[in-house]
Each structure stands twice: as structure tokens, then as C-alpha cells.
Amino acid sequence: MKAVQLVGFGGPETLVVVDVPTPEVGPREVLIRVKASGVNFAETAMRQNRYAMTPPLPSILGSEVAGIVEAVGAEVEGVAIGDRVAGSAFAAGQFFGGYAEYMVCDVDFVTPVPADLSFEHAVALMVQGLTAFYLLERAPAVGKQVLVSAAAGGVGSLLVQLAKRSGAGQVIAAASTEDKRAFACSLGADSAVDYTADGWSQAVRDLTGGAGADVIYESVGGAVTRESLKALAPLGELVIFGSLNILDFNLGVPDLLGMIFQNQSVTGFATVPLLTPQSLRDGLTHLFTMAASGELKVTIGGVFPLEQAGEAHRALESRQTRGKVVLVP
Structure with missing residues (x-):
């Protein structure tokens, strides 16, 4: 599969397109054919080795995707091949793998995406949406x-x-x-x-x-x-x-x-420590429903081909974008 690897610490040019094997699912994992992958400020900091944790090199950044289920593990229940889903790998402490054509995610952190919500909008409601949602619970x-x-x-x-x-x-x-x-x-x-x-x-x-x-x-x-x-x-x-x-x-x-x-x-405030499989699903289901009905406006600030992940980082770091920056295959 095609993926974007971080091959060194520095500017956006350290994000390089590579061909790597498609990941295989474990017993309780789901393989998602990625239709949209979120880009976050945290990843621009990781790229520069300025984040709270140092990513291994090389690594595939990205921790939130939306797409179609391609394969399921032997112990997976309630999720089937062909389902539209959001894979919130960040909630499971997995901060890598999203800048790719396929990503594996623990089934406990997979949420259905309504048919009338785009994959780009679903991705915009994951890290950012859950942060806004639970900020208002906390304060x-x-x-x-x-x-x-x-x-x-x-x-x-x-x-x-x-x-x-x-x-x-x-x-x-x-x-x-x-x-x-x-x-x-x-x-x-x-x-x-x-x-x-x-x-x-x-x-x-x-x-x-x-x-x-x-x-x-x-x-x-x-x-x-x-x-x-x-x-x-x-x-x-x-x-x-x-x-x-x-x-x-x-x-x-x-x-x-x-x-x-x-x-x-x-x-x-940090979102991830507050998330359990249940609170993740509850929060995203609520946000997805609001967005699909038009009650909540989701803004996409830029959609970039996967191969242009470096340009997506530049756009985000320039602070000229509004809303969410997204990669698509």
C-alpha cells in the first residue's frame, strides 16, 4: 500500500511517500480502507521532535481515519466488511498509521459513520470534535x-x-x-x-x-x-x-x-485520558448525528492528496486554514 513516512526530524520535506505492506488484522482488530485521514498540530510537532513523545524513525504519522472496513479479525463482533466507520486509533494510545491507504484499529475504538455524513466531516469530528465536546463537560x-x-x-x-x-x-x-x-x-x-x-x-x-x-x-x-x-x-x-x-x-x-x-x-485538559470505548462511541455518535442533521457545521480547511502530506503540514503551520485539514487517497 501507499503511505507517507516520517524519515527524519525537520521540515515537511521529511514526509516521504513509500510503498509498504498492508497491515494484517489481529483477532480484535479491523482493517480500514482509508477514505480520509486527519492532520493535527500534534503531528507537525512530532515531525520536528517537539512533541511530548519522540516518534520512532521511520514512522507513519496519523491517528484518526474514516473509511470502509476491508477485513476483520476472528474475534470481532458488530463490525462487518463494507461498513462505513471511523477509526479513532488515538483513543487506544496508537498515534501512528493514519497517513496511509489502509490502517488497522482496535475494534473497541471503531465507530459507525452515518451514510449521510462524509468521511472528511467524520474525521473533522474525531480529535477536534471530541475535544470540544468534552471540554464543555469539564468546564x-x-x-x-x-x-x-x-x-x-x-x-x-x-x-x-x-x-x-x-x-x-x-x-x-x-x-x-x-x-x-x-x-x-x-x-x-x-x-x-x-x-x-x-x-x-x-x-x-x-x-x-x-x-x-x-x-x-x-x-x-x-x-x-x-x-x-x-x-x-x-x-x-x-x-x-x-x-x-x-x-x-x-x-x-x-x-x-x-x-x-x-x-x-x-x-x-487532554481528551485521550478521558476516553473509554463507551465514552468515545457516545461522544462521536452524538457529534455525527448533529453534523448529519445540519445542527453542527463542520468546516474543512483543506483537502490534500495523501502524497501531499507535507503541503498539508505547511498549510496547517501557516495558520491560514479554517477548520480541519484532511488527507485523502
């Missing part, structure tokens, strides 16, 4: 003034919609360009701010009557995280998530003093 938005950073991105564009639907008092979108801010507002954000502007936290305070946001969902890292603290209301919660925060997170004593005297909290 509910109902009745609160909330700020969503990177609001036009894969997680942000879904989080804006889900927060609004859950009953947030006000959803403020933070994004870097006028186009992205307008896009976030078209998804339901009540207002938007430019997080690249100096002192942008004051704009958040102005929009909240001087109080600041009760909950801030922050995934950009660096200076944006520090400025977010200034936009946080007393008793507020800053929820940190995403691979960019792993790459650049630095709070100092002045930041901590402000938190202490305003009774604020900084909370870390």
Missing part, C-alpha cells in the same frame, strides 16, 4: 461569559457552536484575522477580538462589562496564554489544551500572584 459554559481562542480552527469552530448551544451567556471568539473573526461570528459567536493586537484583553473586559470572561478555552500558547489571564474574571477558569501550549507555556510569579488574589484557576 461548562452554561450561563457564563466564555472566550474561545483560535475560534476559526478545528476545535474552536466546533467549540463556538457547542458552547452557544449549551447555553453560554456570551461567546467571544478570539482569532488572528478579520476573516477568521467574521467566520467565528457566522458560527454563532456573539462578538470577536483580535488576539494579535496589543492589550487585547481589555477588549474582552469591555465586552463583559469590565468583569472579564468566566471561562477561557485557550489553545494558542505563549503570549496569548499570558494575556488571557488578564482577560479572566475573578473566580474565573483558564482551561489550557492543545499541542501548541506544550511547545510554549510560560507563566511567571506576577501571573500567579494575580491568580491567587483573584481566586482564579488554570486547568489542564
Whole structure:
């Protein structure tokens, strides 16, 4: 089969198209003929050896795919050849194999994809959709003034919609360009701010009557995280998530003093440790149903042929995309 291997650490040119044997299924595994594979910031960090774990070389990146079941193991029940499925390998702690024509996935982490939902949209609802879904369980938005950073991105564009639907008092979108801010507002954000502007936290305070946001969902890292603290209301919660925060997170004593005297909290969030086979299936089934019915808008920011995985990484790293970046065979 055709696959894209990471053959060294560095730029997108380290992603090379190769021919490798098609993987064989184990007793409780499913072989998926990949129709769409998700591209994530975490993989761009892995490519540079800047992630929380160092990938072996060579390796095939990618941990989420959607496609057609090609083969099943001897002990697999409830999944048949020809089924449309989403393979959430990341939920099983498998972070490799998705940038390929075929991928093997543990049957416990396979979810049916409705006939009226595209494979590209299914992939967009896996890592990003589950992150948005369970962020709102961990830090509910109902009745609160909330700020969503990177609001036009894969997680942000879904989080804006889900927060609004859950009953947030006000959803403020933070994004870097006028186009992205307008896009976030078209998804339901009540207002938007430019997080690249100096002192942008004051704009958040102005929009909240001087109080600041009760909950801030922050995934950009660096200076944006520090400025977010200034936009946080007393008793507020800053929820940190995403691979960019792993790459650049630095709070100092002045930041901590402000938190202490305003009774604020900084909370870390990661999706994978929360996922069991049941919670994965419940979350994805809910998201797939909403998207298929039109209740939830899924945005695809770029569809690239598998052979152009390097270009997909460049597009994602340029921060010019909206929504999800996807590879197709």
C-alpha cells in the first residue's frame, strides 16, 4: 500500500511517500480502507521532535481515519466488511498509521459513520470534535461569559457552536484575522477580538462589562496564554489544551500572584485520558448525528492528496486554514 513516512526530524520535506505492506488484522482488530485521514498540530510537532513523545524513525504519522472496513479479525463482533466507520486509533494510545491507504484499529475504538455524513466531516469530528465536546463537560459554559481562542480552527469552530448551544451567556471568539473573526461570528459567536493586537484583553473586559470572561478555552500558547489571564474574571477558569501550549507555556510569579488574589484557576485538559470505548462511541455518535442533521457545521480547511502530506503540514503551520485539514487517497 501507499503511505507517507516520517524519515527524519525537520521540515515537511521529511514526509516521504513509500510503498509498504498492508497491515494484517489481529483477532480484535479491523482493517480500514482509508477514505480520509486527519492532520493535527500534534503531528507537525512530532515531525520536528517537539512533541511530548519522540516518534520512532521511520514512522507513519496519523491517528484518526474514516473509511470502509476491508477485513476483520476472528474475534470481532458488530463490525462487518463494507461498513462505513471511523477509526479513532488515538483513543487506544496508537498515534501512528493514519497517513496511509489502509490502517488497522482496535475494534473497541471503531465507530459507525452515518451514510449521510462524509468521511472528511467524520474525521473533522474525531480529535477536534471530541475535544470540544468534552471540554464543555469539564468546564461548562452554561450561563457564563466564555472566550474561545483560535475560534476559526478545528476545535474552536466546533467549540463556538457547542458552547452557544449549551447555553453560554456570551461567546467571544478570539482569532488572528478579520476573516477568521467574521467566520467565528457566522458560527454563532456573539462578538470577536483580535488576539494579535496589543492589550487585547481589555477588549474582552469591555465586552463583559469590565468583569472579564468566566471561562477561557485557550489553545494558542505563549503570549496569548499570558494575556488571557488578564482577560479572566475573578473566580474565573483558564482551561489550557492543545499541542501548541506544550511547545510554549510560560507563566511567571506576577501571573500567579494575580491568580491567587483573584481566586482564579488554570486547568489542564487532554481528551485521550478521558476516553473509554463507551465514552468515545457516545461522544462521536452524538457529534455525527448533529453534523448529519445540519445542527453542527463542520468546516474543512483543506483537502490534500495523501502524497501531499507535507503541503498539508505547511498549510496547517501557516495558520491560514479554517477548520480541519484532511488527507485523502
